[in-house]
Amino acid sequence: MATKASRSAARMMMAPAVILLLGWMLIPLVLTLFFSFKKFLPLRGDRWENGLEWVGFENYVRFVSSSAFWPSVITTLIIVGGVLVITVCLGILLAMLLDQPMWGQGIVRILVIAPFFVMPTVSALVWKNMFMDANNGLFSHLWRLFGAEPVSWLSEASLPSIILIVSWQWLPFATLILLTAIQSLDSEQLEAAEMDGASPLARFGHIVLPHLSRAVTIVILIQTIFLLSVFAEIFVTTGGAFGSRTLTYLIFQRVLESQNVGLGSAGGVYAIILANIVAIFLMRIVGKNLDT
Amino acid sequence: MARSTTTRRKIITTAAAWAIGFTIFFPILWTILTSFKTEAQAISDPPVFLFFDWTLENYAVVQERSNYMRFLWNSVIIAGGSTVLGVLIAVPAAWSMAFVPSRRTKDILLWMLSTKMLPAVGVLYPIYLICIELGLLDSRIALVVILMLINLPIIVWMLYTYFKEIPGEILEAARMDGASLKEEILYVLTPMAIPGIASTLLLNFILAWNEAFWTLNLTAAKAAPLTAFIASYSSPEGLFYAKLSAASTMAIAPILILGWFSQKQLVRGLTFGAVK
Numbered sequence: 001m002a003t004k005a006s007r008s009a010a011r012m013m014m015a016p017a018v019i020l021l022l023g024w025m026l027i028p029l030v031l032t033l034f035f036s037f038k039k040f041l042p043l044r045g046d047r048w049e050n051g052l053e054w055v056g057f058e059n060y061v062r063f064v065s066s067s068a069f070w071p072s073v074i075t076t077l078i079i080v081g082g083v084l085v086i087t088v089c090l091g092i093l094l095a096m097l098l099d100q101p102m103w104g105q106g107i108v109r110i111l112v113i114a115p116f117f118v119m120p121t122v123s124a125l126v127w128k129n130m131f132m133d134a135n136n137g138l139f140s141h142l143w144r145l146f147g148a149e150p151v152s153w154l155s156e157a158s159l160p161s162i163i164l165i166v167s168w169q170w171l172p173f174a175t176l177i178l179l180t181a182i183q184s185l186d187s188e189q190l191e192a193a194e195m196d197g198a199s200p201l202a203r204f205g206h207i208v209l210p211h212l213s214r215a216v217t218i219v220i221l222i223q224t225i226f227l228l229s230v231f232a233e234i235f236v237t238t239g240g241a242f243g244s245r246t247l248t249y250l251i252f253q254r255v256l257e258s259q260n261v262g263l264g265s266a267g268g269v270y271a272i273i274l275a276n277i278v279a280i281f282l283m284r285i286v287g288k289n290l291d292t
Numbered sequence: 293m294a295r296s297t298t299t300r301r302k303i304i305t306t307a308a309a310w311a312i313g314f315t316i317f318f319p320i321l322w323t324i325l326t327s328f329k330t331e332a333q334a335i336s337d338p339p340v341f342l343f344f345d346w347t348l349e350n351y352a353v354v355q356e357r358s359n360y361m362r363f364l365w366n367s368v369i370i371a372g373g374s375t376v377l378g379v380l381i382a383v384p385a386a387w388s389m390a391f392v393p394s395r396r397t398k399d400i401l402l403w404m405l406s407t408k409m410l411p412a413v414g415v416l417y418p419i420y421l422i423c424i425e426l427g428l429l430d431s432r433i434a435l436v437v438i439l440m441l442i443n444l445p446i447i448v449w450m451l452y453t454y455f456k457e458i459p460g461e462i463l464e465a466a467r468m469d470g471a472s473l474k475e476e477i478l479y480v481l482t483p484m485a486i487p488g489i490a491s492t493l494l495l496n497f498i499l500a501w502n503e504a505f506w507t508l509n510l511t512a513a514k515a516a517p518l519t520a521f522i523a524s525y526s527s528p529e530g531l532f533y534a535k536l537s538a539a540s541t542m543a544i545a546p547i548l549i550l551g552w553f554s555q556k557q558l559v560r561g562l563t564f565g566a567v568k
Contacts, residue, residue: 009473010392013384017448018400020381024441025407027422028415035417048421094312101298102306110552111313114320117551119502121522122540126323128526130533136335138322144337171316173558177567180559218566229411232504232519236526248413255417256509268414279409283402289566290398 029272036060036265043259052262059266063254071243072250075159079246080227082163083170084220090167091174091219092212096204098175099182116172120232127165128154128237158242165233170226174219181215182208214285221282228275247271320544327351327537334533350538358521360542367517367543369432370507371500374439375493378447381440383489386451387481391463401452405564408445412505423510430512438510439500447496450561454488455481491557494550501547518543 036059038052046052063069098109115123131137132153140150153161185208193203229248238244240253251271255264314321326334328346354360389397419438420429428434458481466480504519511520522543525536559567 006392006473007394010388010394013388014400016381017385017404017444020441021404021407021444024444025410028418029410031418031421032415097305097309097312100305100309101302102309103302104306104310108309108313109555111317113551113555113558114317114548116558117498117502117547118320118544119519119522119547120504121508121519122323122544123319125522125525125536126319126540129536130322130326131319136337136533138339141337141339168316168319173562176555177559177563180567215567218563222562225409229413229505231413232508232523235508236523248411251413252416252509255413256420261417265417268411268416271411272414275409275411275414279406282409283406286405286564286566287398287402290401 032265032268032272035261036269038262040261040265041259042261055262059262060269063263063266063270068245068250072245072247075244076228076246076248078159079163079166079230080224082159083166083227084223086163086167087170087174087223088216088219090171091178092216094171094175095178095182096208098179112175113172115168116170116176118169120169121236123169124165124233124236127161127168132161154237155242158238158244162233162237162244165237166227166230169233170223174223177219178212178215181212185211218282218285221278221285224278225275225282228271228278247274320548323537324541325537326533327541329534329537331532331534334537350534351542354535354539354542358539360521360539363516363518363521364542366432366511366515367501367519370435370439370515370517371497373432373436374443374500375447375496377436378440378444378496379451379489379493382444382447382451382492383485386448386455387477387485389448390452390455390458391460401449404445404448408442412442416509419506420510429510430514430516432515434510435507435515435517438506439503442503442506443496443499446499446561446564447492449564450492450495450557451485451488453560454492455485457488458484491554492561494554495557495561498547498551498554 035052037054037056038059039055040046040048040052094112098105098112102108129137131139134140134150134152137150137153139153143150151157190203190207193207198206230246231248231252234240234244234246234249240249245253247267248271251264251267254260254267325341327350328348329340329344330347330349333340333344389401423429423431423434426434462480462484463476466476471480501517502519504523507517507519508523511517522539525539
């Protein structure tokens with residue numbers, strides 16, 4: 001059907017996108033790998049065009065053995081895990097609620113989805129100042145109303161605060177995808193189960209949840225990819241202080257703040273490997289879906 | 293009997309859903325309300341919700357003091373430029389993958405997706421260095437290109453899924469009637485593809501507008517878009533709630549409105565067709 005001419009035309013049409021993405025992937029990746037094996041401190045006069053000292057795996061070893069490494073890994077896991085649990089659990093409940101008949105469904109949907117469209121720096125600053133500030137934040141007003149001592153959230157409970165901010169941003173995404181999945185559920189099956197006397201909990205456990213499992217997996221994988229590189233929310237709120245330094249933030253500090261490029265690049269390679277482990281699972285699901 | 297229970301249930305569902313929706317939306321609502329208060333009212337305890345002296349003063353002050361228009365313009369150029377450029381490059385690619393698929397099409401699509409998974413921080417310094425070497429640090433061009441590249445996989449994927457939905461028979465019929473490749477694209481495909489292209493433009497404009505890693509790390513005074521402008525409010529001396537709110541409201545309002553139109557595309561664009 002497709003002629004030879006149209007095949008080569010097709011290849012030509014694909015070429016710009018493929019070449020650009022290939023360059024975008026390979027050039028920085030090769031440079032990061034290259035720097036990770038070098039001693040590279042631009043502030044002390046190291047220039048890449050003058051040649052850099054080869055240090056083997058020293059950067060890799062130093063990055064992992066620095067006292068900041070394990071805390072940053074744990075922080076990353078807590079933030080990613082916390083946000084995932086909150087967004088997926090609330091997302092399922094919210095999607096099921098929004099699937100019910102009600103008045104003004106369209107408006108409620110708009111209200112629920114809105115946080116996703118707020119730029120990260122705005123949501124971080126609004127939460128930080130107008131809600132979590134110990135003197136003038138709404139939470140502190142509320143605490144005082146009940147006679148409690150206001151908490152300076154971002155320094156005393158930095159991780160829960162950041163988890164709250166990031167969850168607020170990602171709950172709409174989880175809800176929207178799970179809602180799309182729920183709407184494809186065969187309602188007759190649910191009605192039949194109800195007729196047979198299955199309790200709401202049983203219907204949820206045996207029909208709704210299995211139907212949602214694929215969508216939940218996809219939400220988890222996609223969010224994990226994005227959450228591993230959460231940056232602006234930490235940059236704006238705590239600047240990595242008070243135990244809120246994630247792996248991404250640690251690498252950022254090594255590379256741009258203390259300008260230890262070799263060490264930061266080794267960290268970058270770790271981050272790339274970590275993201276790829278998650279990505280492989282995601283790609284497998286997406287790939288399967290392409291066949292059908 | 294049955295009817296009254298369903299009505300009662302509907303009332304309860306409606307009340308619960310509205311309450312939750314309102315709670316989730318509240319931070320945005322509060323920001324918008326605060327932007328119309330005076331600085332004193334903005335931090336008053338107990339807080340005032342609606343019954344304050346509404347003022348537009350903050351908006352005027354933000355515009356005057358901070359060159360707000362320049363940041364806005366940078367955002368428009370960077371988000372708009374990267375999106376349009378990305379779509380121009382992606383349309384031919386997605387078209388050929390959808391209509392002249394080969395054995396490798398699936399692999400190419402998946403590989404493109406995999407470039408999206410590369411954590412930005414892992415390649416931060418190389419990109420930073422390349423920008424310095426090319427003299428493009430703190431320039432809009434660099435950000436247009438970078439944001440185009442990070443969104444290109446999503447753009448190709450979205451267009452591919454839209455193009456896939458155009459029935460192949462129509463193309464065959466056009467070919468039977470002797471349409472050339474050019475005519476096929478111009479008169480048959482383009483009209484059918486426009487809604488999909490528009491949705492793709494919309495969602496990717498939003499993603500680029502809100503991007504806050506490269507825009508924060510590669511810009512300073514000159515090319516900074518709104519994401520970086522808002523971040524500059526985090527320094528303690530610049531802390532005025534009403535003005536912060538006014539600046540925030542201006543930065544998010546256009547996107548909130550565009551976003552409401554793009555709910556459906558959001559699912560398609562960010563799940564790569566894995567959830568329909």
